[in-house]
Amino acid sequence: MSAFDATSRTSAPTPPVAERRPHRREHHGRVFVDDYEWLRDKDAPETREYLEAENAYTDAMTADLKPLEDEVYEEIRSRVKETDMSVPVRSGGWWYFSRTEEGRSYAKHCRVPVPQQYVDDPADPAGWAPPEVSPDVELPGEQLLMDGNAEAEGHEYFALGAFSVSQDGTMLAWATDTEGDERYTLRFRSLDPEVTAPDEEVSGIAAGVTWSRDGRYVFYVTVDDAWRPDTVWRHRLGTTRDDDDKVFHEPDESYWIGVGETRSEKYLQIAAGSKITTEVWCLDSSDPAGEFWCVRPREEGVEYDVEHAVIGGEDRFIITHNDGAPNYVVAEAPAGPIEGPLRDLRTLVEHRDDVRVEGVDAFARVLVLGYREGALPRFALMPIDPDSTAGTGEYTRFEPVEFDEELFTSGPGSNPEWNSPVLRFGYGSFVTPGRVYSLDLATGERTLLREQEVLGGYDPSGYVQRRDWATAGDGTRVPISLVMSNDTAARVDSGEQVPTLLYGYGSYESSIDPAFSVARLSLLDRGMAYAVAHVRGGGELGRLWYENGKTLTKRNTFTDFVDCARHLIDSGLTAPDRLVAEGGSAGGLLMGAVANLAPELFAGIQAVVPFVDPLTSILMPELPLTVIEWDEWGDPLHSEEVYDYMASYAPYENIEAKDYPAILAVTSLNDTRVLYVEPAKWVARLRAVAPSANSADRPVLLRCEMSAGHGGVSGRYERWRQTAFEYAWTVRTAGAG
Template sequence: MSDVQAPFAPKQPSPRTHHGDTVDDPYAWLRDGENPEVLAFLKDNNTYTETHTEHLDGLREQIFGEIKSRTKETDLTVPSRKGDWWYYTRTEEGKQYGIHCRTAATGDTPPDLGDGGPLPGETILLDENALAEGHEFFALGAFTITPDGNLLAYSVDTTGDERFTLRFKDLRTGEALADEITGIFYGGAWSHGGEALFYTRVDESWRPYQVYRHDLGAKGEDALVHEETDERFWVGVDLSRSERYLFLESHSKITSEIRYLASDRPTEEFALFGSGRRHGVEVTVDHQGDRFLVLHNDGAENFTLGWAPLDDTSAFNPILEHRADTRILDVDAFSTHLVVSYRRDGLTGVSILDFAEGTGYGEPVELSFPEPIYTVHPSANPDYVSGQVRLSYTSMITPDSVFDYDLATRELLLRKRKEVLGGYRPEDYEQRREWAVAEDGTRVPISVMYRKGITADGTAPCLIYGYGSYETSIDPYFAVPRLSLVDRGMVFAIAHVRGGGEMGRAWYDNGKMLHKRNTFTDFVACAEHLVKAGWSAPDKLVARGGSAGGLLMGAIANLAPQRFAGVVADVPFVDALNTILDPSLPLTVIEWEEWGNPLEDPEVYEYMKSYTPYENVAATEYPAILAVTSLHDTRVLFHEPAKWIARLREVATGGPFLLKTEMEAGHGGRSGRYDAWKEQAFALAWILDTAEAV
């Protein structure tokens, strides 16, 4: 280990006063990303972190090599049928990004995938590698093709700030069109005839609040279609699966409102769906035949599904009634059936309902799978008229798999299972579901994976991962980089804590607002369970989480530092109170429905102050901490982990406390796959070293 001293951040008085409470924030000056002293602090920390971990250089290279050697670098996705074409994306060895392609369709069965190279008759629609040339960062924000297959709209971000430039391409000739729009948000939706594209713009707080219509080839300014003035709401626009309607959605964390427009009448006004927004009522809408499908939670905590006639959107006819044990997640409409995604007993599921106009819906058929824990959901299904449903399936030991469910034969047809090179055999590993008991007696599920032969005698190192916010579920999944841990004897666990959606809407509600501490105590209970069950010991247990899961990491480091040998916090939301107190920062106002509004509510202020990681760093011994951030992150600004690490070094003992900043990246880190593998190798080597697994 290096004896180099950690970079020093001078304290500058910066008092904050709310509800009669005055608090000094001496590291507030680190917010200014254009201040040369701030940039110098970040760069000095990068040097310090690299120096402090230089003994892991060989291990990092070894892990990177393992990830690379296990990955089939020249590969392609299973083609998806849309109209007269099969669409797919492929990768090539040595190239960072995907290549989007299509080939003419001659039947309903996807073409043979061959060796992963170009398919016969291939046309390259967009090569991300060519677009990324000369840029340290590259991300695609939109890739949408007109219903007739003739035109492509795509958008790119080359800084990581998630503000995109939109461009157009004629797929018949391969020519780039002159139209270009800068500073837009993700996505876009075409009109039915391809004469217009609808897109969104963000305000200064990075809130998508305006929907515009761009008439292809037209001169002058684009038409402003809708502007959302309530700062709690985002807007988005999408095309129905049938491609007959455009839907404009305004939504906050707990409320949504839908407007709709026939997609062949793009210059007309959107009509309000139903009775409009009602506080706490969430609605999603799709189109099928002579009706609209309506998924909502009005009087139905876990949501209910129904339909409304095209000429009366206030009517509601039930399809699936509310169930206390089943959270309906989504519905995909096809011409002759529905595909319903749901969650029950901590696992995802898919059911199929036949549909015929004039007759209605048949009984749902729930698909079954043999593994004890897994994740399944509908995948790419671009064709509204189809006799098959494409599904994605994975588990902690089963690589990503693509199935087609045949509606006529009721068979699941495996189209592809991700090939893991180097002799990977699922039978060499085990996965299981464990249950921890939280402080209030709630049973909290844990998904566990390990290599066969591991004995639950308390000697194994373990990585426990968690998130627990926004009703986002971290379901069991396969990951090639994880093999570099478990093949070295580590146990891997996912703590499905409250605040996520794993056990239904109540699971989320009981981990937000004034119940947020449940997220943290659930995670500690899961860590304690793993130790009691013999899967690890505190001096070999490392915790990891990112973004809101990084808030979780900071909170458990304060709450139970003795329970962990190390903590990895990726782009961590560790200065939550100061951020939520500042409505000028990105995302703050909409976040008030997740965390509460400490500006106006003294109870929320005191509650958040009691758990926010930066506010609660204590003069006690902490585990080793690695915080990773990005300079251009617009979701969790870089200053949050910078301030947190500065305060840890000032107040706490233990550590070391390391900060690593990507200077050319956003919230998701480095963009190219090889760069992303290197970043994973960096973190995994640190985890193995901290858990004394090497």
């Protein structure tokens, strides 16, 4: 007997009805009966059968959207220069770049040599002007390092987790995932006919690898049973995995680890961090077989990172930390272990309540400060005087790099070379396609290397972006970013309410910054406004903005979003029957909570890989990533207060017998971050509890990708197709033209 009733054979599609199998959960004397926990068994035939039935129902309910989906897909494709190339990046004696070709989903990774005269004189800025790369035109000396299309052949899913060339340029270390579960297999490829690649592979690693300076070793990370990166290994080329050395292991289940190196390549680094605490270990890269040493032992609540600079001929550490400084400061110290509090170090950038310091990139000639001010990401430069005295001399002030638009995103780009006389940086906004600039550090001159080309005659002057503010229930002002076409803005100015998509995230101190999207034009050109609610829990307005939207203040995230929606309605921009909300992952939790709090404000809600059953997941430390998440959400397993607080907002547990808007939930079977079972259970319970979830005009739909992970499908054409489907649903639900 099937565990559910499939679609009926009548003319109107009928949603699958999952069988109820009561499962009792009890903590702190609280009992919750979960009827759909059986869907967690991923390998059970009835689970697969149910998910396939949900997909079939969604296909049936959205069959009439297919023409619009095809139209949006073709619009996206027509705006993209499919045969294209990236701006070459100089590393060592080579320029590295990628090519994409029409009809091919993945990039080709290539390189050409830097002329010898510029290798011999790296200080010459002329040697840092990238070569002109043209579609379908091979450059002299061009070498194909990897064709992603060839590697992806025969796989439904393909993702690169590492692509790193040894310092001498002779060997490539690369890692791939063909399941979507973020477990990668590491392999090696010779890039020099005189050098033989080792016939070996290392499977089951996390993303990323780091070469030793001498090219004899690579360092990689493995994960534990809960998918937590917990161990760093040293692999010597030409040996087997059984010979690899375990160089670092983190037993604390609330910590992740990663391995890398300073830009100067002077130090290899291991960083261990929880959501609130970090610890950095270093090793001189000239001794890759040596022992790592701790820069400063971890102290709960203190986060720091370390960069290496040379000032006055001395090795110095540039340290960004929050010891006594919620929005972080930048300090410097001699390179080596640090004794005593970080707050006692010499400060280069003081704490400010209105500016969040995000870190420093150190180069031979300049320090680059990343910071956030006015809910926008910015950067500033501080030249390093080679004649200054380390630790005692005066540093030049950091000077901001200024831009003209009200809303924008800016920051350093790909700059692998420590001794470069130029700085590559990126810039863009909701209306300005992404740009890549080169900044001459000696003269300050900016050179535009490339602007994202949008085919079909895109004109940024035909669109407008602006900042608005909503007022939360407690009086807090919440920023909203808005973008729309000039025609839509004129309609709003004349008093018309327009269809609107309101996006939100609001977790992990992550910020949703202004960025251009080719696909989004298909919404804007149909008369929709696009809005971003920068709710608490994100990082747009500093550390306290984050702190006031996590753990026992998490409900602020949800109520801020509701207040932003009400503001857009009360201001006349839109109306409840024209407003669609969207969020993914932790933003999917936001969508689930908002659906319960204020369903009357929305025509539809789209939840992508949504974290909608947070209490069940956070109560299960054996699940991937759960213990790490306790610093973000709280620990309901051991705290009655946290349990009750999470239970008060958990979307799955707070479904009520009331009218909900149309809902589209999108998930992936192989997602290891937010398991497919959460949206599957959520949809099943919505249908069982809320009558509107079964209606034809406000259906609750689930689409599960059966061979993908947290990031969804792989391959650019598949991603465009997925976006086109979601946008078609949004356009119809919002009543756009």
